[in-house]
Amino acid sequence: MYNEASPELLEKLNSYIKKGESVKVSNPVEYFGGLYRKVVFSKGIMQNIKGKESQFIFINEWDKVLDKKQVRRELVKLFYYYEIFFDKDNRLSIYKTVQSESDIIKDKSDYSEAELGLKILQERYKKKEEKEAIDQVLPIVKKVLELRRKNNEKLQEVIDIVEEMKKEEKNFSIECLEKIYPVYKEALMLNFKKVKAIYPAGQYYGKLKKKAEKTRRLYSATFRTRNIGLLIKTNYVMGYFEKVLRTYSRILDMSENDYSRFLKEAENNNFNNLMTLIRDI
Known part of the structure; x- marks a missing residue:
């Protein structure tokens, strides 16, 4: 459910990306009629360390970074379960249980x-x-x-x-x-x-x-x-x-x-x- 970010998106999010990081973007989720994606930043081998959590942001369908705290919290909940139920690679995946x-x-x-x-x-x-x-x-x-x-x-x-x-x-x-x-x-x-x-x-x-x-x-x-x-x-x-x-x-x-x-x-x-x-x- 995560793919490499496109060059176009990388350019738009340039100010958020730290040196040496890889950037992956999720499939969209729907929240009150809007579509949002999760952008995850990982650095080198750290993304493969068990229990190591990566930083992230949310973007809307126009690739604008979301800054409304209450909406971000609701999206945190949605993506938490989305990853458990739909992402087979997630360490908490339902498919692994x-x-x-x-x-x-x-x-x-x-x-x-x-x-x-x-x-x-x-x-x-x-x-x-x-x-x-x-x-x-x-x-x-x-x-x-x-x-x-x-x-x-x-x-x-x-x-x-x-x-x-x-x-x-x-x-x-x-x-x-x-x-x-x-x-x-x-x-x-x-x-x-x-x-x-x-x-x-x-x-x-x-x-x-x-x-x-x-x-x-x-x-x-x-x-x-x-x-x-x-x-x-x-x-x-x-x-x-x-x-x-x-x-x-x-x-x-x-x-x-x-x-x-x-x-x-x-x-x-x-x-x-x-x-x-x-x-x-």
Whole structure:
């Protein structure tokens, strides 16, 4: 959705461009009947550094630089989501979060094998606390797989809406965002439910991961390869659950309403940060 700026545009924007910068221009978005493009300034290899944000300006359909603060903020919001939904190269692209068919099949296999690995541990270890841990974790494995499937379906639904809009060749607008965002929000909430499903047994994942690894080593000595594979998957899924809880530690105690407010606040923070990157002279 970004292309190199034309020589004509470069000449018009000469006073905004610093030495050594490359200039890219977005496709237009529509805002209250007007068309606006985002002009991004990048310098050398800095544009490829993860997390490095580039400065930018907005121009109207006559290539005039926009200086109205309120309109610029609304355009920041529009382009933020435009890039997430339409720009496959964006690091936050929705296309990078959806699973392929082969990924879904692998997911199902991994979780099914992890379940069987947990059942091996259930048969082998008889202590009450070990039994209780596995009894709690087994249904979570099933539930998380189902929530991952539903989340992926919802993400795919977002992509289907986006692809249909691309076919219509309409400019991205508030109306487009209003059609996409509710479905996207449902996907975010399903991910939140997945995190909440993992949370209650958080104290057990590390212990079961160690048990799975210890038992795998024991089986390695007896060449029981089927059990070894199942225990490897148990180790992997327990490790994934631990990673999820570390990654989402800030939201573990939140309700759905709390999380909705958290998302809104995070979005506003993103918009505020982006506003500071608008280049002025």
